[in-house]
Amino acid sequence: MPLTISVAHDYICPWCWIAVSQMRRLRAEFDVEFEWRGYELYPEGMEWPPRKVHEATDRPPTPTRTQLAFAVEGLEPAKGPPGMRTFRAHQAAEYAREKGVGQEFNERLYEAYWNQGLRINDLPVLRFLANGLISDLDDFEAAIEEQRYRDRVIVYDEPAYASGVYYVPTLFIDGKAYAEQPYSVLRKAVIEALGEPEVRPVYDGLDFQGAKDRPLVFINMVTTLDGKIITGDRDEPVMDLGSKTDHATLRHLESCADAVMIGAGTMRATPKIRFDERLWRIVVSESGELDPSHAFFKAPRVILVGKGQVDRVDKVELSDWSSTLVELRERFGIQRIVCEGGSELNASLLKAGCVDEVFITQTSKLKLGKDSPTIAGGQPFSREEVESWTLVSSRQVGDEVFLRYRR
Ligand SMILES: NC(=O)c1ccc[n+]([C@@H]2O[C@H](COP(=O)([O-])OP(=O)(O)OC[C@H]3O[C@@H](n4cnc5c(N)ncnc54)[C@H](OP(=O)(O)O)[C@@H]3O)[C@@H](O)[C@H]2O)c1
Incomplete structure (x- = not known):
């Protein structure tokens, strides 16, 4: 039985893009699966940017916390279009999840946003990304337009905080919340949750052939x-x-x-x-x-x-x-x-x-x-x-x- 890790996330968050890389590493190393939970960082009615950040221009550059985390994870500090709403992207992802291809579709969304800079909340882009994964693209589009999964997307700020998610990504491993953590911390948590992995012998039942006149x-x-x-x-x-x-x-x-x-x-x-x-x-x-x-x-x-x-x-x-x-x-x-x-x-x-x-x-x-x-x-x-x-x-x-x- 794989360990299920629930992940509160939003596509436009750089920390979530780092988490996608971490999740790939966890999947390669352990028997884990992820349950994506859509959290919309900048929902309708919220202003972009949410708050102004003033920075002096004459100071030597030092890596920000995010730049540092990108470097630790071995990722280029790529950037998707800023200040984008993601409600439709989350609707599309819920549809894909229902069809059993949620993991693949989420990977496509993150790649499209962070590596290709695509506006993944636009219907034509979503339709393009669903190609080959979703068989009924008209139903897929209808589900997005009629907001079929509206109740599944949790928006910022208050509803998200009320659900215990203050940051995305938040990974829930064995009931404990891990927000914006490096891989080493997640790895340790997974090992603790899974316990000491069972070491299996190489052979599983053997058929022997040999002399009949002696053992x-x-x-x-x-x-x-x-x-x-x-x-x-x-x-x-x-x-x-x-x-x-x-x-x-x-x-x-x-x-x-x-x-x-x-x-x-x-x-x-x-x-x-x-x-x-x-x-x-x-x-x-x-x-x-x-x-x-x-x-x-x-x-x-x-x-x-x-x-x-x-x-x-x-x-x-x-x-x-x-x-x-x-x-x-x-x-x-x-x-x-x-x-x-x-x-x-x-x-x-x-x-x-x-x-x-x-x-x-x-x-x-x-x-x-x-x-x-x-x-x-x-x-x-x-x-x-x-x-x-x-x-x-x-x-x-x-x-x-x-x-x-x-x-
Ligand atoms: N890597 C592995 O998978 C593995 C497996 C086993 C052992 N080892 C290592 O191998 C080393 C031991 O190997 P080894 O070659 O020195 O010793 P060995 O083959 O285990 O034992 C040799 C002794 O066994 C007796 N013996 C063997 N064949 C005999 C025969 N046809 N007739 C009568 N007596 C016979 C003799 O005992 P007497 O001395 O009493 O005359 C002989 O001196 C150790 O370091 C051990 O840790 C490694």
Whole structure:
């Protein structure tokens, strides 16, 4: 559900022209929609200009408050014809709103007034601007002439003040009035009104294909733009490499598996490792040098593959990967394993031809270092053995690219 922001405005007000630019920025950044409320600054019976402003002629120019606001918003201080009434323009905008094109028509009115200097209260101009948006232009014109929406336009001064609008623009965000404010203030108000935006994973349900004679295995890793998988040293955790979207995607991929597997190196490097208790946790070790008090072992379903012994942890020998994976399925019913590295474990699984898919989040960070590990280390393939995988999907979110490869 978009956040609805009600905007009290009038076309001829320079602050409203600045607000239109701000509203475009808000729309691009947040799920917001605007409800335009016509306020007529200089209605019939009011004199133009409303009051005289005397200025000394010999003082050096300084930006006025409006000029400053134009500059902050990156707008040219354009000027529409001054002292113009806007009643018909508001009538036309109400008609457009009823036809579901209010937003587009208001944008056209502001552009026409501030960029082209058009007299947007004149019927021929309104008709011209409605072209392509409004299908029945005769009814549109009749509505303006018979003042069909007279009651919807609030005029200055007293009726406007009585409605709580002292200035245009006034944006009502979450019940609070914001008048002539810079973008940073509006942005903050919208963030507060919307709350912390929910971070979504990149994938939404996944269809896996892979070996039938053993559990399906997919790797998920996050890399720097130069392909490294660490930010600090090899014995340190790496949670600072990917974004919140990457972390949400990691959790989503885990939810597609019934077991998560890591190498002993990754386990040692990550003292605060956390996985859903629903998952089987598998750690692979050659040396068997494992700290039984590690957070990884604080779960009901943990399996150690390889050497070593930890109390209440199931044990599987590592002969060759195919047989080990089959044993994991036969003994524990494991059907799908997400392997989360590191480099050495990935390499041994890849070399054995026991990985069906690889998910990579490529970030825009740069690490360097000839000894910095990549997704897979181990012994290299010979030229003849080099494998070609199929790119299943690639998606960009912010500065990250989410890649999915299939063997
Ligand atoms: N960017 C990412 O997505 C990501 C993901 C995971 C990890 N990492 C980072 O990567 C680094 C760790 O990677 P790493 O390559 O050094 O370590 P690793 O692959 O996690 O672990 C290597 C260790 O796992 C055991 N092992 C692996 N394959 C084996 C096999 N076939 N047979 C028997 N034992 C096997 C051995 O344990 P023993 O030492 O007990 O013999 C080996 O020394 C850490 O810095 C971690 O933060 C990054």
